[in-house]
Amino acid sequence: MVALLSEDDVTAGLADLNGWTGDTAEIRRSYAAPDFPTAIRLVDAVAVAAEEMDHHPDMDIRWRTVHFTISTHSAGGVTELDLALARKIDEAAAGLGAA
Numbered sequence: 001m002v003a004l005l006s007e008d009d010v011t012a013g014l015a016d017l018n019g020w021t022g023d024t025a026e027i028r029r030s031y032a033a034p035d036f037p038t039a040i041r042l043v044d045a046v047a048v049a050a051e052e053m054d055h056h057p058d059m060d061i062r063w064r065t066v067h068f069t070i071s072t073h074s075a076g077g078v079t080e081l082d083l084a085l086a087r088k089i090d091e092a093a094a095g096l097g098a099a
């Protein structure tokens, strides 16, 4: 099973990401897309990445803003898998002009 990260590991991991916050329980970030269809495209792109990784974020769509919350359910908190998925989400968002 993948290991839970310490508070220091999570802090260091968040510092390497752009705009993500959180703690040892979960990490989160919201992106504003240019419009609603683009927000849905972001969700779709993240769905593809999540399936490839077999690691799935919670996604909450509010018009053109998408809120992502990630933790590793099986471990009960934040692991390297969550930081890796956050990087993938950042890439997808950048490609769609969501920030």
Ligand SMILES: C[C@H](O)[C@H](O)[C@H]1CNC2=NC(N)=NC(=O)C2=N1
Pocket (backbone or CB within 6 Å): 054, 055, 056, 057, 070, 071, 072, 073, 074, 075
């Ligand atoms: C069987 C399958 O690998 C697991 O249920 C996966 C699926 N996606 C998952 N996603 C997340 N975020 N945490 C998990 O523990 C998890 N487990």
